Amino acid sequence: MNRKYELVYVVSPVATDEQVSELHTQIESVVQRMGGRVEKTENWGRRKLAYEIGHQKEGTYVLEVITGSGDLMKEIDRRLKVIDYVIRHLIVRVDEDEQVVERRRSKRTEVSRRRRVARGLPPERQPGEGQRGDFDDERDEDHFDGAEDVR
Amino acid sequence: MNGRRSSGGGGRGRSSQGQQGKDGARRPMFRRRKVCKFCAEKIDDINYKDTKLLMGFVPERAKIVPRRISGTCAMHQRKLRTAIMRARQLALIPYTSE
Numbered sequence: 001m002n003r004k005y006e007l008v009y010v011v012s013p014v015a016t017d018e019q020v021s022e023l024h025t026q027i028e029s030v031v032q033r034m035g036g037r038v039e040k041t042e043n044w045g046r047r048k049l050a051y052e053i054g055h056q057k058e059g060t061y062v063l064e065v066i067t068g069s070g071d072l073m074k075e076i077d078r079r080l081k082v083i084d085y086v087i088r089h090l091i092v093r094v095d096e097d098e099q100v101v102e103r104r105r106s107k108r109t110e111v112s113r114r115r116r117v118a119r120g121l122p123p124e125r126q127p128g129e130g131q132r133g134d135f136d137d138e139r140d141e142d143h144f145d146g147a148e149d150v151r
Numbered sequence: 152m153n154g155r156r157s158s159g160g161g162g163r164g165r166s167s168q169g170q171q172g173k174d175g176a177r178r179p180m181f182r183r184r185k186v187c188k189f190c191a192e193k194i195d196d197i198n199y200k201d202t203k204l205l206m207g208f209v210p211e212r213a214k215i216v217p218r219r220i221s222g223t224c225a226m227h228q229r230k231l232r233t234a235i236m237r238a239r240q241l242a243l244i245p246y247t248s249e
Contacts, residue, residue, distance in 0.1 A: 008200075050245040051245050053242060088240065090237060092237065104195055
């Protein structure tokens with residue numbers, strides 16, 4: 001059972017860069033030990049926090065995309081809770097949402113293709129096409145609104 | 152009489168309804184129809200990392216803009232809400248403004 005997760009953690013500005021990279025290697029080793037894989041790592045660098053956390057106004061954000069089991073993420077969650085210079089962390093499962101988005105996107109392109117072909121147009125949208133049509137649609141809808149008001 | 156009716160009908164059609172119109176709420180004549188931003192721009196995933204997008208839905212008091220004002224559809228409002236709540240946990244977006 002391989003699931004895809006996103007992990008974001010915020011490291012306190014008190015911690016040094018070495019500590020941040022050490023934390024990363026620590027997570028990586030846990031992931032490897034429990035049969036997972038780190039797909040992507042992104043360091044967003046030091047960012048201003050939207051609100052103060054423990055008298056800190058800044059934090060270093062790190063994003064990791066991990067595939068693995070739920071037990072693995074549980075273990076990572078436990079470890080991050082223990083480490084006190086990690087001020088916030090969030091784990092989100094993303095594979096199912098990505099599938100939904102992908103399905104919706106492909107369905108939409110397919111529908112628009114079919115409609116365009118049925119109207120005798122090339123399947124792809126041409127540049128600079130359709131602006132006037134959009135404008136007309138909007139005006140029609142405004143008119144409708146007025147009719148509803150009367151009733 | 153005839154002239155009256157035609158002039159009223161041209162505006163909003165109130166003259167025929169004037170008697171029973173109890174609510175009497177005068178709405179502005181041309182209200183712009185609200186459309187869901189995410190449907191219109193075909194934004195499929197509302198991600199908690201996209202702070203720029205989310206900040207458009209949390210004005211200065213940092214409360215989430217209700218559907219009746221923003222015009223967002225129900226499905227996208229739900230997704231927007233979870234995204235904003237996640238972003239708040241990570242201090243990307245404020246809970247309140249002091």
